[in-house]
Amino acid sequence: MRKVIHKTLLKIGEFYDFLFNHWEGSVSQRLQANLLVSVFVLALFVIELARWNVFPDWVGIPKNHFYAVKLAFDLLLMLEVLGLIFNLADSVANSMGKQFEILSLILLRQSFKEFVNFEEPIAWEQIQDSVLYILSDSLGALLIFGLVSVYYAMQRHRKITEDAKELASFVAAKKVLALFLLLAFITIGFFDVWLWATEQKTFKFFEVFYTVLIFSDILIVLISLRYNSTYSIVFRNSGFAVATVIIRLALTAPPFFNVGLGVSALILSIGLTYVYNNFSLFPQHSEVTYMKSKETKSLETE
Numbered sequence: 522m523r524k525v526i527h528k529t530l531l532k533i534g535e536f537y538d539f540l541f542n543h544w545e546g547s548v549s550q551r552l553q554a555n556l557l558v559s560v561f562v563l564a565l566f567v568i569e570l571a572r573w574n575v576f577p578d579w580v581g582i583p584k585n586h587f588y589a590v591k592l593a594f595d596l597l598l599m600l601e602v603l604g605l606i607f608n609l610a611d612s613v614a615n616s617m618g619k620q621f622e623i624l625s626l627i628l629l630r631q632s633f634k635e636f637v638n639f640e641e642p643i644a645w646e647q648i649q650d651s652v653l654y655i656l657s658d659s660l661g662a663l664l665i666f667g668l669v670s671v672y673y674a675m676q677r678h679r680k681i682t683e684d685a686k687e688l689a690s691f692v693a694a695k696k697v698l699a700l701f702l703l704l705a706f707i708t709i710g711f712f713d714v715w716l717w718a719t720e721q722k723t724f725k726f727f728e729v730f731y732t733v734l735i736f737s738d739i740l741i742v743l744i745s746l747r748y749n750s751t752y753s754i755v756f757r758n759s760g761f762a763v764a765t766v767i768i769r770l771a772l773t774a775p776p777f778f779n780v781g782l783g784v785s786a787l788i789l790s791i792g793l794t795y796v797y798n799n800f801s802l803f804p805q806h807s808e809v810t811y812m813k814s815k816e817t818k819s820l821e822t823e
Contacts (some may be wrong), residue, residue, distance in 0.1 A: 530693035618672055620734070624783050709726060742762055
């Protein structure tokens, strides 16, 4: 039975590899860039036509050019989230870093989002109440951008197991999870579009997806216990799951608090990485596993 499950995971992993290679290929990258440019330029053109009253009022096309920026950033974030899904089979640390990259882009998007409420040309009287929000989101994005580079520089990737077959099984399990996340991404996206098309109340896509991401991170922690239950690994991966929860809270928090939560999640991840990298400096703990420590504690209390 175990061999059947292992072979099934590897087969599904091959399908994931097929999708990943096409997504990360040079042709796909150029198509994505061309799509972003085309959508942005087309949106500017359509908005300009709307400003000249070419379309009837019931069409509901916005007349603020910053909607084109918002649309382009929304699409860019969608592509980045897809990149996060396809990189889930990579190291847990790199996957966490990708989440912070997306958070920084979401904060920049929030800055542009403030502008869609202003009339053109922009006057100071219109924006003075929103300037602090714009500065908070944009400078917060910059701070996260800088801290992410520190986070990546600190990574010291280690194999979760030295057994090649077990390692392949763990990677295959993460690939299966990535495919489920891809399915969830498509389902959530289509449902949101359907709500919009039927003039019903839509939901905030990225907030919903990050909620799903929380459960996937916890599932990775539990799956990793099958291959290595070393205390330091369990603690770090669990801590990363907490960081994902904090990011989710940041997405719903009001201005200023969203930046504070996002930066706090990144500082937590940097701290986890630092302690994890140096945990082997304490030899009396370096080889002790979470499961074994529980067993020892049980013997001591009996």
